[in-house]
Every structure is written in C-alpha cells, then in structure tokens.
Amino acid sequence: MLKHRVFAPLRRNLCEPLDALRSGTPRLRYWKELEHSQYLPESELRQIQWRKLMDLLDYVWDHNSFHRERLERAGITPDMIRTPADFMKIPMIRKEDIRSNIGKMISSGYDCDSLMKFKTGGSTGKALEIYMTEACSEFRNACARRHDRWTGWEPGEPVGAAWGNPEFPHDLKSRLRDWFLSPVIYLDTMSVTEKSVRVFATEWKRVRPTLLYGHAHSIFLLAEYVRKLDLTGISPKGILSTSMMLMPHERRTIEDVFGIKVTDRYGCEEVSLIASECEKHEGMHLNIEHLFIEFIKDDGTLAAPGEPGKIVVTDLMNRAMPFIRYQVEDVGIPSDRECSCGRGLPLMEHVTGRIADFLIKRDGTRIAGVSLIENTLTKIPGIEQMQIIQETVNIITINLVVGDGFGQDEENELVTYFHGLFGNESKVLINRKKIIATETNGKYMFSICRVKLD
Template identity: 50%
Template sequence: MRVPDSFVRLVSEPAWDLWEGSVRLQTLKDLERSQWLAPAELAARQRTGLQEIVRHVTATSPFYAERFATAGIDPARVESVADLADLPLLTKDDVRGRLDDILSRDFKRAELVPAKTGGSTGVALHIFCDRKGVERRNASALRSDEWSGWRRGQPLAAVWGNPPVARTWRGRLRCTLKDRVIYLDTMKIDDAAIDRFLDDWRRARPGLLYGHAHSIFIFCEALRERGATVHPHGIVATSMMLLDHERRVIEEVCGTPVTNRYGCEEVSLIACECERHEGMHLNAEHSIVEFLRDDGSPCAAGEDGRIVVTELVNRGMPMIRYEVGDRGAPSDRVCPCGRGLPMMEGLSGRTADFLRAADGSQVAGISLIENTLTRFPGIRQLQLVQERELAVDVNLVPGEGYGPETADRLTDSLRDALGADFAVELKIVERISQERSGKYRFSICRL
C-alpha cells in the first residue's frame, strides 16, 4: 500500500524525527525563514556562527589550537573570515595525516557519523560529523530540494551508483514511512534495470529525481530512445559539472527544469540553484565560502579562484578554511527570487582537472568539451585525459553523423586551445566509464 504523501509530510516524518530526537525539521523551518532575510542580517549571523566555531575549535581541537597559535591569531578577536587570512588553508593532506588532532575532544569517535569520500583524486579521505551536524546538513539539503519544485513527503527517485539497501527492520520501516526512495543503480544500467525502475516509478510516483548530472542524462537518453518519459516535480543534479547540452536533454525528456547543486562529502551542501535557475545560492547559514586567488587574496566578483569553505555546523570534525579542490567565481548579483542568500557565478572545474597547455597555462577541460561537443556533429560524449606534457587522450562516444571530418575538426580545435604541437590521441569508446563512487569525470589531468 502506498502511504499518502501528506501523511508522510505531516505525521510520520515529524514523528520519526521526534522519536530520534532529531533537530532536522526544526532546522528546516529556521532555514525556510532565514533565506528571506536581508544580506546584511545573514552576514551578521555568519559572523556570530564563525566566532562560535572558532572558539570551539581552538578550545577542543589540538590541530586548530596549534594552527591559530602559530599564525598568531587570537580566537577572541576573530570577527569575520577576513581575520583568518593568516590561517593556513586546511588541505586534504592535513585531513589525511592529522585526523585525530582535527577531531574535537568534545566528542568520542564512536559518537560521530563516519563518511568516506570517493577518492577520485587518488586517495580516499575519512570524514566525520557529529549527529546534530548531520541533521542540520540534511535540513539544508531538504530546503534546496524544495527549491526544485519537490515537496517534502513526496517519494524520491535516485539515479545513483551502489545504492544503499535497507537490511534492518528499522531501515525498512524508515523506507516505508519516511524516506521512500526508489533507485536506479548507475553501475549497471541496462534495459532490464530501466524496466524495473520504470515499474517502481509507476508504483511510487516520485516527486524528485536526483543523482549525478551525467547519470540522469544517461537515464533520460535511454528514455528518449524508447519514447518514454517521466514527470517529476523537481530534478536535482548533484555532481558539480552540469553540461549545458545534458541539461537540455534532461529538461526535454522530463519537461522539468534541472536544479544544479554543488557540494561535497567533506563540507556537505555548498550552493544550489533556486527556482529561478539564474545561478547558485550559497548555503550561507551553514558555511562561509571564500574564493581565493593563488596569492591568497580574495577574488573580485566574477573572478575565478580556489574555493575554500568554513563549515559552521560540524562541531565533531570542524572544517575551517577547507580547500575543496574546485574552482569557481563569487558573484555580486542579486537573484530575482528575493532570497538574501548570496550567490556564486558557477564552477569552472576541479583544480586538479585543468589541462596544461603547451605554454604552461591552465585550460578548463570542461569548457573545452562544452565548446566542441555541441559544435561538431557526431560527438555524443567526450572525455579528455592528460597523462603527460604536450599530449591529450580523447575518449569519444560517436553519435549520428560521426565521420573522419569530426575527428579532424575536433583535433584542430583542441590544438587551437592547447598548442599547435599537441599530440591528440583519439579513441572511440562505447561509453565513458564512471569512477567507483559512481561519479563521472570528463576532464582528467594526471600531471
């Protein structure tokens, strides 16, 4: 029997939270109000949040106590993120090598909720968050899910690699009364899997379709081939790079706009589009995002830089000035939706996945792909891999109209961008394979 959506929203979900003593729905209520506050009021709250977490980390985390002392920063005098300019960034190496010292002494390790990052940059990171922090993080995810058009209580459809399976009675009950998620495992998408997923879809009638952008795209292409459609109220694409042409295909097939979201396991949700889809709002109540030039100074609006996040809600494993490893630009635009949450211009890719041109400059591989993919006929998908200087390997999934001319034009345009002497090795493949985490990467630099 299908539990009515309104019953889940009004009865079983709040009851579940109450039973678990969770602050999730209360936090959601707060966030739904605070998003409309004036930018100055939100900035003031951010400063208060920053002061609190700085006091907390310097008192309970040996790593930060040492870092602040070495940098000569008095925690009592920190008023804004500008006062942390002399604090070294928290790197993935720090997280890997100093985990025990970063964790707050206020929590026992067993009380923290563990997570492991996919390890697409080579080595996996072990990450922890305290339980209340997880609940607050979930609340901000819920808020941005609702920006997509989905309403809390409606079932979800996830296009995801290695979906979790409920093994305990509590897990199964939770699935019936609260989460109600159907999954398409992106590790094995074939006709039979899509048939099963569409059967589940008809039964569950999910309001939200979510997953990595490219996985949703593959699913929608498969639907298009068989002349099928699905009509969720919202679509949330969670991987950082949502390619324009993929967005178009998804929106065409589902008749619903795609809501692009940016986040990572380490500091959770960083930014998300609202219903206007005119850029991403930063998750300002829960984190402070800096965009930095290579010399460490802050970027101007529209200027591309390194993304650095200070999360305000994880007290178990505080992340202060964490260098995410992505590049993007801040924005001074005001969204017509009326929310006071600041915006970012967009993402230009992972720091590690910028290709190195012949003259040593960094080229955003994702932009190269967007420029070529839709311009030349016969290219369905592209992946660029740079293993050495002056060479790039291209994995190409051919589409209708592919021919020798396609390959020539593609090679020419890559040489235009990277250097005339670049060796371009073209390989025709059936599909771009995904990483173990289920994510796709289209531009990979291994230099």
C-alpha cells in the same frame, strides 16, 4: 493516483513527526528554523554567520590542537580577527593536511568511537575520513531538505534517484520504514542500460515520484535513453542535479526531454551543501548559515564578483572535527546580484570546474575541462560522450563514444582543435569506446588532469 496524493501528506504530517518524536532527532526543528532564516536580509544573515565564525575560532583555540597550532604558527589569536581580511591570514588546508592529521583534528572531549564517521571518495582514489556528531549530521539533512523543496518537491513525496551503489531496504522492517517515511526508487548508475532504464520507468509508474534526483551526468544519460526509447510516464515536477558538474549541453537535453527546469546543487562530502539554485534559476544561493565561503584567486586575494576563484570553505557546524579555510579543490564565480526570489542568501554564479578538471598548457595556463567539452562535443557531429585525460603536458588522450555522423573528418577536426590549444607537437590520442566507465561511486569524470606540477 488517489493513494499517492493521500500518502504524501500522511507521511509528512503524521508518520515523520511521530518517528522524529520516537528517535529524538532535531531534524524537523532545524528544518523549520532554516525555512524562516532563508528570508532574512543578507546583512542579518552575514552578522549571524560572522558570530558563528568567531565562536568557532574561540572554540578551536581552547579545544583543538591542530587548529590552535596553525593559528600560532601564523602569529594569530582569535581576538586579532576582526574582519574577513584578518581571517584570510589563517593558512588554508587541503586534503593532504587532513589525511595526515586525522587524530589531531578531533577536538578534545570527543571520542572517535562515539562520532559518526564518513569516508569520501574523489579523483585521487584515496579515502578521506570525516567525523561529526549526530546533531551536525541532522543540521546537514535539514538544510538538504530545505533546498530539495526549491525544486517543487514536498516531504513525504516519493523520489526517483539516479545514483551509484544505492542502499536498498534489505528486510521487511526497513522496507516498511522506507514506504511510510520516504519512498525511493533507484536507477543504479553503475549499470545504466536499456534494460535498467525500462525497469526504472516501470517502477516510476508504480511509485509515482515527484522528484528526479541524482548525479548530473546520470540524469543526462537517463534523459537520452528516455528520448531514444520513446518512454513515457517519467514526469517529475522537480529535477535535482547534484554530486558533479552539470554541463550546459546536459542541462539543455534534460530540460528538453522532461519539459521542466533542472535545479542544480553544489556541495562536497566534507562540508555538505555549499550552494543551490532556487526555483528562479538566477544563480546558486550560498549556504551561509552553515558555512563561511571564500573565492580566492591564484595570487591569494579575494575574487571580485564575476571573477573565478578557488572555493575555500569553513564549516561553522562541525566542532568535533572542524574544517577551517578548507580548499575544496573546485573553482567558482562569486556574484553580487540579488535573486528575484526574495531570499537573503547571497549568490554565486556557478562552479566552473574542479581544479583537477583543468588541463594545463606548456606555459602554465589552465583551461577548464568543461569549456573543452562544450567547444567540441556540442559542435562536432556524432560525439555522444567524451572524456579528456591529460597524461602529461604533451600527451592528451580523448575517449569517445560516437554515433552516426562521426567519421575521419570529424576526428581530424577534433585533433586539430586540441593541437590549436596545446601545440602541434602535442600528441592527441583518440580512443573510440562502446562505453566510458563511471568511477566506483557511480560518478562520471569528463576531464582528468594527471600532470604533476612542481
């Protein structure tokens, strides 16, 4: 136990600074700046954010043909944008716009071959290519570290990750670097079984991570196995849920099993971290130092505090491939409350779901998939896991993993619930499964809408 207490500060105060000096990375400097800026008053942070936004618009006008053409088509020049209302006159962009304009979105003076390249996944199965400079990537890493610390974890302490397709150290050099900088053990979410969880628990006792990190649903599955197998020893001081929506019943289970609060984080691969809970768990702090974030209602106006709106993000850091008014296809609720932690970063209440998670009634009304799960899985006995797929407006398939207590009466109750929402003429198909597979990235989709709207 002593060696674990000694190694963490040694990594943090000696190994990592030496590695940063050797590689020339600005990550530690960025991180220290962010540790300071989070406590600035919101008004000052908003002024900094607006200056960055204006600088970005001036930059793309001169250096980015894709965004300049968009501004010109809208009859806008950067000097005409003086308020957030003016900024909203710029049309939003979506994944399809990016996918069909990759070359034009790269700013002049940048060569794709010299930039970092990432591919995103998503429910469509179509990859999206993202380019950025190494400096931009390090800004993102520094921000993630700041928010990691909100869980109680400190740099240099080992991490236990529930993650899909993990990248394990492949040779002695990489294994040594991993140990001396940031040891990580993995539960591969592509194969969560009784055996893999027992191996993970054994590794946890050997490495002693202080942070449990991973996909929300994967941490939930781990918690269920820990309870079922009566495992001991997995005792993090922080739990960080990310990458997919953390549903209320999952949060309750995780917190009950591990005895600590879950810190929920929200972001996307295109723009990285958007919002995160802090240690007070009173909402999700928006990352306004790096992003300009809007919540837009269906009528195109701004959502008021407490109203749901489509999340639209402008990345203030990535000039190589700027994202301006990018609709990330999620819906969230802004807030005007202040967190008792004292940080100036404003709050959003929570994410209510991805647009693709909303099922559609015949009259066009949208229903959040998370609400359907909460109103059935948590109330009808015997449902262990559930996935709703809306094939057409009239056909709904429900995949179920069930246990004791789920019989024909419970199945009838479930079908009746969906008929009550979508009409008795709707076809509700129940498929009982041993397991509901994850996506290729290890994530689990609880609600999928395949309805094509005109």
